[in-house]
Amino acid sequence: MSKLPPDNDRSITLETRSPEETRRLAAALSPVLLPGDLISLTGDLGAGKTTFVQGLAAGLGIIDQVTSPTYILMKEYHGGRFPLMHMDVYRLERAQEVIDLGYDEFLDPSYIVVVEWGEVISPMLPPAHLLVEINHTEDDLVRNISLVPRGTRWLDRMPTVSVLSNELFSAVRDDDPRLRVDVFRPEGQKPESKN
Numbered sequence: 453m454s455k456l457p458p459d460n461d462r463s464i465t466l467e468t469r470s471p472e473e474t475r476r477l478a479a480a481l482s483p484v485l486l487p488g489d490l491i492s493l494t495g496d497l498g499a500g501k502t503t504f505v506q507g508l509a510a511g512l513g514i515i516d517q518v519t520s521p522t523y524i525l526m527k528e529y530h531g532g533r534f535p536l537m538h539m540d541v542y543r544l545e546r547a548q549e550v551i552d553l554g555y556d557e558f559l560d561p562s563y564i565v566v567v568e569w570g571e572v573i574s575p576m577l578p579p580a581h582l583l584v585e586i587n588h589t590e591d592d593l594v595r596n597i598s599l600v601p602r603g604t605r606w607l608d609r610m611p612t613v614s615v616l617s618n619e620l621f622s623a624v625r626d627d628d629p630r631l632r633v634d635v636f637r638p639e640g641q642k643p644e645s646k647n
């Protein structure tokens with residue numbers, strides 16, 4: 453039996469430089485999502501958790517605008533590849549509502565479930581989930597985003613997640629050093645010398 457590395461060995465940490473980049477990152481992850489998945493979002497207050505969920509929804513093909521579920525415990529979004537359930541359990545009474553709801557209703561296996569401040573209800577989280585931690589940096593528009601797999605279901609997907617996120621950022625950032633590849637030129641077609 454192969455020994456799995458500790459969960460954090462396959463974590464990915466990236467930097468987004470605008471709300472739009474955070475949405476794009478989340479949208480880029482959406483192809484690996486399946487019903488029954490749970491994503492727990494954590495990190496600084498106001499760092500971009502809801503913004504991340506907006507990108508996930510868009511990536512799933514959901515047209516409705518995702519807003520913070522402030523007045524209701526959970527908000528469902530339909531019309532995409534799979535239905536999405538969005539919760540925010542920051543306030544303690546919310547956490548209690550989820551606990552009262554019970555495991556089966558909280559984790560409907562036909563939905564992709566995204567929970568802001570998921571750690572508040574950590575005993576309710578399934579062992580396999582993706583933890584997304586978003587934190588502020590010194591720059592107003594820059595966020596540090598860590599994608600931390602929990603459980604085999606997510607560990608196994610991290611190589612794909614890595615490819616998807618790398619592709620995204622090398623495509624949107626012209627200044628990315630990863631874009632500087634040596635272009636193949638047939639014999640006799642040497643590039644003009646700049647000297």
Ligand SMILES: Nc1ncnc2c1ncn2[C@@H]1O[C@H](COP(=O)(O)OP(=O)(O)OP(=O)(O)O)[C@@H](O)[C@H]1O
Pocket residue numbers: 468469470471472473474496497498499500501502503504520540568592593594595
């Ligand atoms: N790189 C970035 N990624 C995401 N949001 C950003 C970024 N730069 C600036 N922002 C701004 O930060 C704010 C994030 O708000 P959002 O509601 O998504 O945060 P949140 O983590 O859900 O907040 P809360 O903790 O209240 O639930 C938005 O106003 C967004 O425009």
Ligand SMILES: [Mg+2]
Pocket residue numbers: 501502503520540568
């Ligand atoms: Mg929020």
